[in-house]
Amino acid sequence: MVTDVINANELHKADPVFGQLSFDNHEQVVFCNDKDTGLKAIIGIHNTVLGPALGGTRMWNYTNEWEALNDVLRLSRGMTYKSAITGLNLGGGKAVIIGDAKTQKTPELMKKFGEFVHSLSGRYITAEDVGMETADMDLVRQVTPYVTGISEELGGAGNPSPITAYGVFMGMKAAAKFKFGSDVLEDKTVFVQGIGNVGEALVEHLVDEGAKVTIADINQERLEAIRKKYGVTIYGGSDLYSEDMDIYAPCALGATINDDTIYKLKAKVIAGAANNQLAVEEKHGKILQERDIVYAPDFLINAGGIINVYAELEGYDRKEIMRKTENIYNTTLEILSNAKTHNITTNHAALNIAQNRIDIRKKENKR
Numbered sequence: 001m002v003t004d005v006i007n008a009n010e011l012h013k014a015d016p017v018f019g020q021l022s023f024d025n026h027e028q029v030v031f032c033n034d035k036d037t038g039l040k041a042i043i044g045i046h047n048t049v050l051g052p053a054l055g056g057t058r059m060w061n062y063t064n065e066w067e068a069l070n071d072v073l074r075l076s077r078g079m080t081y082k083s084a085i086t087g088l089n090l091g092g093g094k095a096v097i098i099g100d101a102k103t104q105k106t107p108e109l110m111k112k113f114g115e116f117v118h119s120l121s122g123r124y125i126t127a128e129d130v131g132m133e134t135a136d137m138d139l140v141r142q143v144t145p146y147v148t149g150i151s152e153e154l155g156g157a158g159n160p161s162p163i164t165a166y167g168v169f170m171g172m173k174a175a176a177k178f179k180f181g182s183d184v185l186e187d188k189t190v191f192v193q194g195i196g197n198v199g200e201a202l203v204e205h206l207v208d209e210g211a212k213v214t215i216a217d218i219n220q221e222r223l224e225a226i227r228k229k230y231g232v233t234i235y236g237g238s239d240l241y242s243e244d245m246d247i248y249a250p251c252a253l254g255a256t257i258n259d260d261t262i263y264k265l266k267a268k269v270i271a272g273a274a275n276n277q278l279a280v281e282e283k284h285g286k287i288l289q290e291r292d293i294v295y296a297p298d299f300l301i302n303a304g305g306i307i308n309v310y311a312e313l314e315g316y317d318r319k320e321i322m323r324k325t326e327n328i329y330n331t332t333l334e335i336l337s338n339a340k341t342h343n344i345t346t347n348h349a350a351l352n353i354a355q356n357r358i359d360i361r362k363k364e365n366k367r
């Protein structure tokens with residue numbers, strides 16, 4: 001018996017996949033390994049009721065395999081609900097490649113990863129995420145058609161980040177309307193944490209509207225470049241969460257709203273692009289509700305990117321992409337009101353609507 005050889009502290013490892021906290025009835029988890037290119041990747045397919053599982057590939061230098069597995073499980077589940085709530089006929093999936101994107105990413109590794117994607121025959125369609133660029137997706141396209149986010153010359157819809165940022169901006173305005181009674185962000189203090197592809201485009205919208213923007217990032221060069229370009233303030237303190245601000249916009253990595261940060265937060269609204277901002281959804285969502293901090297669910301307001309890549313599959317144009325993305329404003333307002341009426345967390349209200357759509361389709365598919 002396995003338990004005979006595993007020491008008591010290690011017992012949880014006896015259920016390394018299905019027993020993970022982040023495991024939520026995922027349909028399929030694929031572990032990919034290639035000795036020649038050094039590829040180590042995990043593809044998570046959470047749910048395909050609404051359509052093929054679409055979600056980006058993240059390359060990250062995870063400390064260990066558990067971290068990578070948990071990330072792919074959480075991210076792929078998030079994609080299911082993101083597409084469902086946005087009204088797209090897509091399921092939820094995601095992939096992670098374990099390694100440093102700056103030093104370990106090679107064309108051979110990307111093409112090998114593409115071959116693994118291809119082996120799933122379209123059940124999973126990939127795209128870009130952190131550590132990936134359009135050029136990487138173009139390499140994947142050489143070995144499989146099951147990829148989006150490719151360059152415009154190859155028929156892609158181009159970089160999704162500006163569209164994602166526009167959707168986040170719309171969601172932020174809706175949350176401001178709900179909290180402050182007006183969606184005008186002029187003179188509102190906004191902290192943008194992470195000024196990468198999405199963060200920068202968000203900063204631009206905020207500056208155009210006259211918000212007082214402070215930026216934070218671990219990349220000093222980038223901070224300087226963005227400060228110069230937009231005239232924003234670089235955060236100089238050591239604990240961003242305790243700062244006075246109207247709006248906190250997490251645009252780096254997930255789980256920044258956690259046991260350590262949640263009681264320090266002085267923001268009145270949280271609206272950002274990062275996936276999985278709440279470390280423990282129900283628990284931290286509830287604390288935000290109790291603290292009267294309006295949380296615009298991440299998977300709802302950062303859906304601009306998936307709307308953009310969905311256009312590649314469905315062939316709709318830029319005007320329709322922008323219309324669908326702008327509609328994030330209405331959906332956010334609806335969900336925030338719904339949460340208040342039913343005294344549930346905003347995350348819960350958003351999940352209910354998304355799950356309802358999946359349940360209805362599941363019944364229809366069975367007929």
Ligand SMILES: NC(=O)c1ccc[n+]([C@@H]2O[C@H](COP(=O)([O-])OP(=O)(O)OC[C@H]3O[C@@H](n4cnc5c(N)ncnc54)[C@H](O)[C@@H]3O)[C@@H](O)[C@H]2O)c1
Pocket residue numbers: 129130131160161162164193194195196197198199216217218219222251252253254273274275302303305306
């Ligand atoms: N790109 C999209 O269209 C899209 C769509 C949906 C969700 N997202 C999510 O939005 C977030 C940002 O995406 P992106 O495409 O801009 O990524 P990116 O890699 O271009 O930018 C991330 C930025 O965050 C910074 N960063 C990393 N760790 C940090 C930390 N601890 N503190 C402060 N800054 C830190 C990085 O230096 C970088 O500048 C990610 O969580 C991503 O999953 C992106």
